Amino acid sequence: MDAATRAEFTALLTERRREAERDAAIRQDALGGVIAARDDPAGGDDEHDPEGATLADEWSRLEGLRIGALRELSEIDAALGRLRDGTFGICVRCGAPIPAERLRARPTATMCVPCASRR
Numbered sequence: 343m344d345a346a347t348r349a350e351f352t353a354l355l356t357e358r359r360r361e362a363e364r365d366a367a368i369r370q371d372a373l374g375g376v377i378a379a380r381d382d383p384a385g386g387d388d389e390h391d392p393e394g395a396t397l398a399d400e401w402s403r404l405e406g407l408r409i410g411a412l413r414e415l416s417e418i419d420a421a422l423g424r425l426r427d428g429t430f431g432i433c434v435r436c437g438a439p440i441p442a443e444r445l446r447a448r449p450t451a452t453m454c455v456p457c458a459s460r461r
């Protein structure tokens with residue numbers, strides 16, 4: 343992979359990392375809001391929307407989103423690490439280069455398409 347392509351993916355992943363970090367922070371804040379609502383003795387907020395999700399449902403939904411954002415962060419960090427050590431864009435299973443179009447669509451991909459579809 344040439345230096346220009348590496349720079350392109352470094353920029354792409356750095357941008358995605360910023361977004362994932364912001365996402366994780368937003369989810370964290372939302373979870374904090376659910377805790378506050380649950381702990382509020384006057385917080386019978388469920389009454390306003392009896393058909394709506396209960397706090398427990400909301401909690402598991404937000405926790406799932408938060409974990410998703412954290413997982414994405416760690417995948418992005420791993421991809422940035424591969425960019426630094428020169429293994430970025432090389433399929434971990436067969437060692438073939440992963441096409442740049444695939445990496446542009448999915449910069450955290452660790453396998454080429456044939457290997458990824460042959461799990």
Ligand SMILES: [Zn+2]
Nearest residue numbers: 433436454457
């Ligand atoms: Zn492969």
